Amino acid sequence: QAPTLSYMLFVHRNKLRSRDKGFTQKLSLTQSKLYITDTLISEKKKDLFVQRGLDDLATLNREQLFCNYLEKKVKHMLAWKEMSPEERMQIKQAVLAIRKGMESQDNQEQNCAKRQKLDDGSELWKTERVQHTIPDEQCCEMT
Numbered sequence: 001q002a003p004t005l006s007y008m009l010f011v012h013r014n015k016l017r018s019r020d021k022g023f024t025q026k027l028s029l030t031q032s033k034l035y036i037t038d039t040l041i042s043e044k045k046k047d048l049f050v051q052r053g054l055d056d057l058a059t060l061n062r063e064q065l066f067c068n069y070l071e072k073k074v075k076h077m078l079a080w081k082e083m084s085p086e087e088r089m090q091i092k093q094a095v096l097a098i099r100k101g102m103e104s105q106d107n108q109e110q111n112c113a114k115r116q117k118l119d120d121g122s123e124l125w126k127t128e129r130v131q132h133t134i135p136d137e138q139c140c141e142m143t
Contacts, residue, residue: 008032012033015028030070030077033070037067040063041067044059
């Protein structure tokens with residue numbers, strides 16, 4: 001027998017109040033969030049067949065995507081728990097290497113954009129300076 005939605009909301013609120021941030025706490029929070037979302041989606045589907053509102057359909061699709069995200073998150077968390085410490089370390093190192101590569105690429109792109117702006121600005125500055133240093137013919141005639 002599945003627990004009721006109101007009971008699951010009560011349990012979920014109590015888990016949120018807890019200060020424990022361990023793995024089991026995060027996993028149980030995600031699982032309860034998944035259950036609540038899935039229950040609400042199924043209830044909304046029943047109502048949708050009666051009302052047939054497009055706004056409700058868009059909301060339902062968004063909630064279904066969120067539910068799929070939560071399912072994947074639970075699977076990843078359980079897979080992470082089953083890994084050996086060496087496998088976890090390898091994954092962490094690979095992620096750090098990827099992030100450093102992406103950051104260096106972003107930095108190179110930003111530096112390139114800054115250089116381009118400086119180059120464009122310096123050309124503008126040179127042309128303005130040249131224009132201002134050319135003597136005006138009217139000014140020379142007056143003197």
